[in-house]
Amino acid sequence: MAVKDYIRKRFFPHIWCPGCGHGIVLNNLLRAIEKLKLKKNEIVMTSGIGCSSRISGYVDFHTLHTIHGRALCFATGVKMNRPELKLIVPMGDGDALAIGGNHFIHAARRNIDITAIIMNNRIYGMTGGQFSPLSGYGTKGTTAPFMNIDHGFDVVELSKAAGATFVARTSTYHVKQMVDILADAIDHKGFSVVEIMSQCPTYFGRKNKLGGATDMMTFYKDHTTPVGSKEKKANPELIERGIFVHEDLPEYCNEYDKVIEMAKASLK
Amino acid sequence: MKKNIKFIQGNEVCVEAALYAGLDFFAGYPITPSTEISEHLSKRLPEKGGKFLQMEDEIASLCAIIGASLTGCKVLTATSGPGFSLMQEALGYAIMAEIPCVIVNVQRGGPSTGNPTHVSQGDVNQARWGTHGDHAIIVLTASNHQDLFNITVDAFNLAETYRTPVILLFDEVIGHMREKLVMPEKGEIELVDRLRTSLGEGIDYHPYLPREDGRLPMSDFGGVHRYNVTGLFHDMWGFPSDNPQVVHGLIRHLVDKIENNVHQIARFKEFFMEDARTVLVSYGAAARSALHITKNRRARGERVGLLELQSLWPFPSHIVREKCASAQKVIVVEMNVGQILKEVKNAVDNPEKVFLANRVDGELITPTDIKSIMRLIHGKGV
Amino acid sequence: MGKPELKELRINRDWCKGCGICVHFCPKEVLDLDQEDKAVPVKPDQCICCMMCEMRCPDLAIDVILK
Numbered sequence: 001m002a003v004k005d006y007i008r009k010r011f012f013p014h015i016w017c018p019g020c021g022h023g024i025v026l027n028n029l030l031r032a033i034e035k036l037k038l039k040k041n042e043i044v045m046t047s048g049i050g051c052s053s054r055i056s057g058y059v060d061f062h063t064l065h066t067i068h069g070r071a072l073c074f075a076t077g078v079k080m081n082r083p084e085l086k087l088i089v090p091m092g093d094g095d096a097l098a099i100g101g102n103h104f105i106h107a108a109r110r111n112i113d114i115t116a117i118i119m120n121n122r123i124y125g126m127t128g129g130q131f132s133p134l135s136g137y138g139t140k141g142t143t144a145p146f147m148n149i150d151h152g153f154d155v156v157e158l159s160k161a162a163g164a165t166f167v168a169r170t171s172t173y174h175v176k177q178m179v180d181i182l183a184d185a186i187d188h189k190g191f192s193v194v195e196i197m198s199q200c201p202t203y204f205g206r207k208n209k210l211g212g213a214t215d216m217m218t219f220y221k222d223h224t225t226p227v228g229s230k231e232k233k234a235n236p237e238l239i240e241r242g243i244f245v246h247e248d249l250p251e252y253c254n255e256y257d258k259v260i261e262m263a264k265a266s267l268k
Numbered sequence: 269m270k271k272n273i274k275f276i277q278g279n280e281v282c283v284e285a286a287l288y289a290g291l292d293f294f295a296g297y298p299i300t301p302s303t304e305i306s307e308h309l310s311k312r313l314p315e316k317g318g319k320f321l322q323m324e325d326e327i328a329s330l331c332a333i334i335g336a337s338l339t340g341c342k343v344l345t346a347t348s349g350p351g352f353s354l355m356q357e358a359l360g361y362a363i364m365a366e367i368p369c370v371i372v373n374v375q376r377g378g379p380s381t382g383n384p385t386h387v388s389q390g391d392v393n394q395a396r397w398g399t400h401g402d403h404a405i406i407v408l409t410a411s412n413h414q415d416l417f418n419i420t421v422d423a424f425n426l427a428e429t430y431r432t433p434v435i436l437l438f439d440e441v442i443g444h445m446r447e448k449l450v451m452p453e454k455g456e457i458e459l460v461d462r463l464r465t466s467l468g469e470g471i472d473y474h475p476y477l478p479r480e481d482g483r484l485p486m487s488d489f490g491g492v493h494r495y496n497v498t499g500l501f502h503d504m505w506g507f508p509s510d511n512p513q514v515v516h517g518l519i520r521h522l523v524d525k526i527e528n529n530v531h532q533i534a535r536f537k538e539f540f541m542e543d544a545r546t547v548l549v550s551y552g553a554a555a556r557s558a559l560h561i562t563k564n565r566r567a568r569g570e571r572v573g574l575l576e577l578q579s580l581w582p583f584p585s586h587i588v589r590e591k592c593a594s595a596q597k598v599i600v601v602e603m604n605v606g607q608i609l610k611e612v613k614n615a616v617d618n619p620e621k622v623f624l625a626n627r628v629d630g631e632l633i634t635p636t637d638i639k640s641i642m643r644l645i646h647g648k649g650v
Numbered sequence: 651m652g653k654p655e656l657k658e659l660r661i662n663r664d665w666c667k668g669c670g671i672c673v674h675f676c677p678k679e680v681l682d683l684d685q686e687d688k689a690v691p692v693k694p695d696q697c698i699c700c701m702m703c704e705m706r707c708p709d710l711a712i713d714v715i716l717k
Contacts, residue, residue: 106323
């Protein structure tokens with residue numbers, strides 16, 4: 001199926017700003033789905049609130065646009081009853097890790113078969129550029145006019161600690177890697193997290209004098225390195241990208257089936 | 269046939285009734301005094317192939333059951349005041365997206381952590397207006413185990429009929445009290461399943477296009493029809509819209525589908541009302557004491573009656589107005605500072621004849637309390 | 651299978667928002683922005699069909715159609 005057969009064309013052009021990385025995530029998420037030869041009826045996309053979350057309106061899957069930070073909870077309810085469907089939950093960094101941080105770590109802990117995509121633009125874009133839990137120390141936002149003194153999360157370390165069984169990071173510059181990682185993540189049986197560094201030229205770029213979309217993507221090119229590379233040792237400032245965790249552990253829906261078996265056996 | 273009689277807690281009755289109604293999925297978070305509902309369902313649901321989830325908080329619990337309901341399950345969550353406060357956000361979502369679900373609030377004293385192990389009826393208005401924006405809601409309650417069973421089944425039926433969340437507003441006394449329950453036989457109480465679309469695959473399905481009777485056929489989410497569900501104002505396909513006509517039409521639909529059916533939704537019981545000059549209006553555990561004192565006064569020849577409300581919202585004003593028409597005095601018996609009192613005052617011909625008999629100290633209002641207040645109201649002193 | 655050859659570099663002008671990502675990262679300077687800030691193939695004969703413009707387009711406005 002062609003990539004554009006997966007979208008609801010009537011809603012294009014989309015609402016995202018010129019050069020927004022979220023469109024690149026959408027573009028290559030569809031390619032990953034195409035790579036896996038998934039049918040539209042096999043996919044449920046659940047999203048929360050924010051720029052990132054509008055992605056669910058554009059794809060011709062079963063789409064559930066929910067409330068800020070809670071997409072994973074809704075997805076959990078769907079997945080438990082439709083385990084045969086692929087659950088994809090794209091979230092912004094604020095959506096996933098500020099208001100939704102608790103749900104995020106608990107979904108990871110359960111290892112429920114859901115793919116969480118964190119479209120990390122380091123800012124609250126929809127509301128006009130406030131700093132997020134991933135903006136990082138020393139950055140600026142409309143609510144940090146002098147300097148942001150909040151330290152950022154490391155999504156990869158957080159996901160690992162919380163128990164996610166697939167953890168990866170890539171960027172909007174590295175589109176081929178993005179397709180491969182997203183396909184692996186969706187294919188993974190368990191809770192998968194993919195952090196995608198995604199530029200917000202309108203707010204994060206402008207507030208922090210990082211230039212336009214192309215400058216920000218060039219930054220991803222120049223300041224990242226494949227996970228485990230020698231360059232990281234020489235230059236610890238580099239951000240690693242690639243797959244950090246990929247392990248098979250019992251999945252939550254399967255585990256619950258065991259509970260059902262035990263409960264039924266107890267009646268005999 | 270031998271009747272199946274149980275001597276169990278109110279929270280267990282709620283579990284039995286939910287299973288009778290066809291419950292498939294429960295998600296919750298432990299909180300006193302509702303926890304027994306979770307405990308029992310964690311065993312009972314998997315025994316029948318259903319699913320029980322203990323989530324990270326009450327927000328997640330309600331969101332999870334909404335997701336499950338969309339896929340076609342009958343769903344429940346249970347909580348108490350503090351958890352119910354957390355649920356208000358997702359409650360609004362379920363109202364907006366028209367997703368059937370049942371939420372039990374076993375009330376305890378509040379505000380805040382309040383009085384976790386003691387009774388209260390302080391969440392009546394929170395149940396009505398806790399979530400933001402204009403909306404309508406169905407809230408039911410009961411005062412004894414047999415009624416609790418019936419009203420719980422009713423809650424599922426109404427949720428599925430009107431595609432809306434239904435709140436079961438119980439209280440600590442009812443939840444923890446043990447008394448007799450005669451288990452209804454299978455088929456004894458009618459069960460309502462949601463209206464499902466007859467449209468096949470490939471046919472344009474409109475999840476939010478009401479039929480002439482106002483009902484909206486559902487299609488199990490993740491099935492043959494792909495559609496969008498959102499908490500934004502939306503068109504008949506479920507896609508966001510800020511078109512003033514669409515917004516107006518949806519808000520009217522959400523309110524009218526419930527408010528215009530208040531006659532169908534109204535549930536109440538009456539005791540000794542034929543010639544009552546003093547009418548007690550009560551609900552939940554308070555109605556037990558009200559019934560006791562009503563019988564007691566009747567035995568002494570006083571013309572006292574009891575109107576027990578089992579549906580609190582939409583408020584059955586028409587019932588209250590009619591039943592209290594010839595009363596000289598109306599006394600609202602409740603365990604809060606007068607939340608239903610105001611509704612009764614608005615409903616009757618003369619608000620001056622309406623009085624409050626209440627208790628807000630965490631103890632159950634007793635027949636003696638009510639008797640004393642009645643004496644004061646009648647100018648007889650204590 | 652030989653090298654892929656370009657049949658058409660199709661730009662959806664209604665969807666293109668003129669961000670310039672395709673122009674900037676094209677290794678062969680095949681694309682440019684026109685006066686309306688829409689991407690246009692100015693040197694299609696130079697295209698090596700790496701697909702990067704199509705994949706990096708945030709607006710899903712580019713189709714690299716191969717022969």
